[in-house]
Amino acid sequence: GQQVMQIPQYQHVQEGEDFTTYCNSSTTLSNIQWYKQRPGGHPVFLIQLVKSGEVKKQKRLTFQFGEAKKNSSLHITATQTTDVGTYFCAGRSSGGSNYKLTFGKGTLLTVNP
Amino acid sequence: NAGVTQTPKFRILKIGQSMTLQCTQDMNHNYMYWYRQDPGMGLKLIYYSVGAGITDKGEVPNGYNVSRSTTEDFPLRLELAAPSQTSVYFCASSYQTGSNEKLFFGSGTQLSVL
Numbered sequence: 690g691q692q693v694m695q696i697p698q699y700q701h702v703q704e705g706e707d708f709t710t711y712c713n714s715s716t717t718l719s720n721i722q723w724y725k726q727r728p729g730g731h732p733v734f735l736i737q738l739v740k741s742g743e744v745k746k747q748k749r750l751t752f753q754f755g756e757a758k759k760n761s762s763l764h765i766t767a768t769q770t771t772d773v774g775t776y777f778c779a780g781r782s783s784g785g786s787n788y789k790l791t792f793g794k795g796t797l798l799t800v801n802p
Numbered sequence: 803n804a805g806v807t808q809t810p811k812f813r814i815l816k817i818g819q820s821m822t823l824q825c826t827q828d829m830n831h832n833y834m835y836w837y838r839q840d841p842g843m844g845l846k847l848i849y850y851s852v853g854a855g856i857t858d859k860g861e862v863p864n865g866y867n868v869s870r871s872t873t874e875d876f877p878l879r880l881e882l883a884a885p886s887q888t889s890v891y892f893c894a895s896s897y898q899t900g901s902n903e904k905l906f907f908g909s910g911t912q913l914s915v916l
Contacts, residue, residue, distance in 0.1 A: 690861075698842070720903065731892055731907040732845070777844060781903070789860065790905070792837075794844040 691716045691782045695793030703801050708765040710796035712778035719783035721754055721761045726795070727774040735763075735776075758783070770800050803828050808893050808908035815883040815915045823878040823911050825893030833896045834876040835905070836860075836868065838889040845892065851876055883915045 692715040702708055712721065720739045724732040736745055738754035738761060745752045751764045761780075765772055775795040782789070809824045827834065832853045837845040847860030851870040865887060867879040876895075880887060893908040 695844075722903065722905070724905075731909050732894075732905070733907070734904045737903055779845075779905075789847060789850075790835075790903075792845040794842060 691791050693780045693791045693793045699797045701799045712761045714759045714780045716782045718780040722779045724777045806908035812912045820881050825876045827895040831895035835894045836878045837892045888915045
């Protein structure tokens with residue numbers, strides 16, 4: 690079945706440093722979504738990428754979708770303590786069930802002030 | 803709009819007990835999902851529904867049942883609770899799948915089976 694791998698599992702940074710998490714799928718994706726989950730909270734939608742090579746920005750966050758539509762990344766510039774949480778990617782296979790969204794295991798980001 | 807509402811927030815069950823986790827959404831979304839989240843393991847799909855009267859199994863359906871009698875409600879039933887079902891359960895809904903997809907999650911139910 691489809692697998693979505695996310696690295697690193699944990700990342701600890703000093704406030705102001707950059708952060709990147711990577712997501713790789715075993716199959717080609719029709720779209721990829723990113724979610725953020727604060728400690729003790731629920732996942733909250735950040736963005737969806739659909740097109741090959743797509744790049745989207747949200748303030749200090751930059752999201753990329755690979756040319757082959759099998760990988761993606763989330764980059765945060767100059768982290769702040771408000772960025773703390775677990776970042777999940779979720780990919781929907783282009784060839785499989787229309788309703789099965791596979792989540793990566795997430796990257797837990799901690800920021801030292 | 804309240805969004806996706808889950809009850810209860812916390813529950814402790816004894817082995818073999820049964821319970822229903824409630825989920826309701828007021829966004830008129832057709833698609834609804836149940837996920838479980840174990841520490842460090844991401845989100846695993848238990849069951850999903852594409853509309854009232856239609857449900858299907860996800861990745862980890864064993865030990866659970868669902869129903870979707872209305873667009874708004876999607877309860878998850880545990881018939882014989884087992885320690886392996888200790889987890890955080892999230893209900894989610896979305897308007898559609900594909901190029902304009904966005905899942906809205908409830909605040910979760912933390913379940914312990916002892």
